[in-house]
Amino acid sequence: xxxxxxxxxxxxxxxxxxxxxxxxxxxxxxxxxxxxxxxxxxxxxxxxxxxxxxxxxxxxxxxxxxxxxxxxxxxxxxxxxxxxxxxxxxxxxxxxxxxxxxxxxxxxxxxxxxxxxxxxxxxxxxxxxxxxxxxxxxxxxxxxxxxxxxxxxxxxxxxxxxxxxxxxxxxxxxxxxxxxxxxx
Amino acid sequence: xxxxxxxxxxxxxxxxxxxxxxxxxxxxxxxxxxxxxxxxxxxxxxxxxxxxxxxxxxxxxxxxxxxxxxxxxxxxxxxxxxxxxxxxxxxxxxxxxxxxxxxxxxxxxxxxxxxxxxxxxxxxxxxxxxxxxxxxxxxxxxxxxxxxxxxx
Numbered sequence: 001x002x003x004x005x006x007x008x009x010x011x012x013x014x015x016x017x018x019x020x021x022x023x024x025x026x027x028x029x030x031x032x033x034x035x036x037x038x039x040x041x042x043x044x045x046x047x048x049x050x051x052x053x054x055x056x057x058x059x060x061x062x063x064x065x066x067x068x069x070x071x072x073x074x075x076x077x078x079x080x081x082x083x084x085x086x087x088x089x090x091x092x093x094x095x096x097x098x099x100x101x102x103x104x105x106x107x108x109x110x111x112x113x114x115x116x117x118x119x120x121x122x123x124x125x126x127x128x129x130x131x132x133x134x135x136x137x138x139x140x141x142x143x144x145x146x147x148x149x150x151x152x153x154x155x156x157x158x159x160x161x162x163x164x165x166x167x168x169x170x171x172x173x174x175x176x177x178x179x180x181x182x183x184x
Numbered sequence: 185x186x187x188x189x190x191x192x193x194x195x196x197x198x199x200x201x202x203x204x205x206x207x208x209x210x211x212x213x214x215x216x217x218x219x220x221x222x223x224x225x226x227x228x229x230x231x232x233x234x235x236x237x238x239x240x241x242x243x244x245x246x247x248x249x250x251x252x253x254x255x256x257x258x259x260x261x262x263x264x265x266x267x268x269x270x271x272x273x274x275x276x277x278x279x280x281x282x283x284x285x286x287x288x289x290x291x292x293x294x295x296x297x298x299x300x301x302x303x304x305x306x307x308x309x310x311x312x313x314x315x316x317x318x319x320x321x322x323x324x325x326x327x328x329x330x331x332x333x334x335x336x
Contacts, residue, residue, distance in 0.1 A: 013227045016211075021228035024210020025235025031203025032236070033243040038195040040254035042244075042264035043203075045291030049315035060326065061319035071196045076294050078200015083298025085201065086208030091299060100209065105216035109300070116300025121215045121287060123306045129286020130293070130307035132278050134314020137290060139322075140275020141266045144289040145203075147276075148233050153240030154263035161268065162276045169280025174222035177285060184216065 019099040031082075032149055035075075042154070044146025045079070046137035048072040091115050120184040125177075140166070189256040206236075207295035214296065215287030215304075222284055282314075 035043050051065035051072045065072075089095040091108075092115040107118045119126075137143040140162055142151060147166075151159020210232045211217045221229035248261040266272075283289055288296065288307045296304040 015226050016228055018228050018231050021210050021212075021231035022235050024206045024208075024212065025232035026239055027206025027209060028203050028212075028232065029206075029236035029239025029243075031199045031201070031206060032240050034202060035196055035199035036240070036243055036254075036261075037247060038254060038256040039192065040257055040259040040261045042240075042262075043196075043199065044264075045289075045294065046311075046315075048294075049290065049311050050319055053312065053316055053319065057316070057319070059319050059323040061323040071193060074193050074196045075200040075203075078197045079204035079207065079291060079294040080298040081197075082201035082204025082206070083208040083213055083295035084204075085298075086205045087299045090209060103211055103214070103217065105211075105214050105220075106301075111300070114300070117214070119215050119296070119301050119303050121219070121303075123303060126215070126286050126288065126303060126307040127310040129282040129284075129288065130310020131314040131317075132282025132310075133286065133289060133307070134282075134311035134316075135318045136275045136277070136279025136282055136314075137311075138275070138315050138318050139271050140277075140279055141272055143279065143291065144233070144283075145291045146264070149236040149240050150244075150264040151266070152233075152237040153244050154265060155241070156263065156265045158266045158268040158272055159264070162272050165273055165276030166280035166283060169277045170284035171222050171224075173281050173284025174219055174287075175224075178219075178223050184219075 016101045016103055020101045020103075023099050028145075029149060029153070032145070032153075042146075042150040043075055044142055044150060045076070046133075046143035046146060048076050049134055050138055087116060088114055091117060122182075122184065125182070136166070192256045195256060203291070204295045204298055206232075207292055208299050212295075213292050213299055213301070215307075218283070218287035218289075218292070222287070286310075 032043055035041055050062050051069035054062035054066050054069055090100050106120050108115050147159040147162040207213045212232050220226045244263050293304050293307050
């Protein structure tokens, strides 16, 4: 017996199901663990911004990351490549799975048989938001991967407080921006 | 850096590929999906963040008990522990405003580029600019702090 009220509640909270989210999350964790197993490094994504700036700026704040800047570029290229592999398979419909729910956000477009995706979110939101993300993640010692995946996985109180802070503020910001009628 | 294990970079690349594939598959690489979560329209994103943290949490708890040192670096296995200070709150709040406005965070932005989302270059340009601004400001502050300290 399945309770129709519970089913309705689940459909309201998770209109796209949970499988693509859960499988994707497990893979994100697995990617971090593969690197940890071999190297003992707990990788975060936002240090790449400062470590890459050390190639073009002599500021002490960036030069402290010189030792890790090469592998951080490789990590980032891997992330781009892995997402491109997803685009070439599931996003292009070459591979399908009951665990993958395509979704309806943004625009799909074709280039040479590949199905690529483009956001509808306005450039000014991406640019202005990006500036604040660049400042905040570096001042706050981590982002969604450093604090969220590796820090929370480490049961670090600093990271748990960091995640609660940025998650709460992000929810408030997104709700206010939506209430002001900004879309998409 | 030249004495790195030959498998070091290939392993970093492999980890990045799995990480990026996961961000694409989960659709966290789409700003719209993150914004729908933050606006309470689809809570699925919780499974991405907690799913990933559970996997890393198990590894960080189990691996150090089984082995002492990582094979490719010889480093001790540890956890990711950062000191707590006011910056964690201030930076977290600034990041939160940016994430809530744009729906994109650094790792997801790299992945978004991989799915073909050229417009995400706006966000990446912003992130580099923001990282530069805080680095410029903090390098100057620490220099003037050092000058004050040496004057004492």
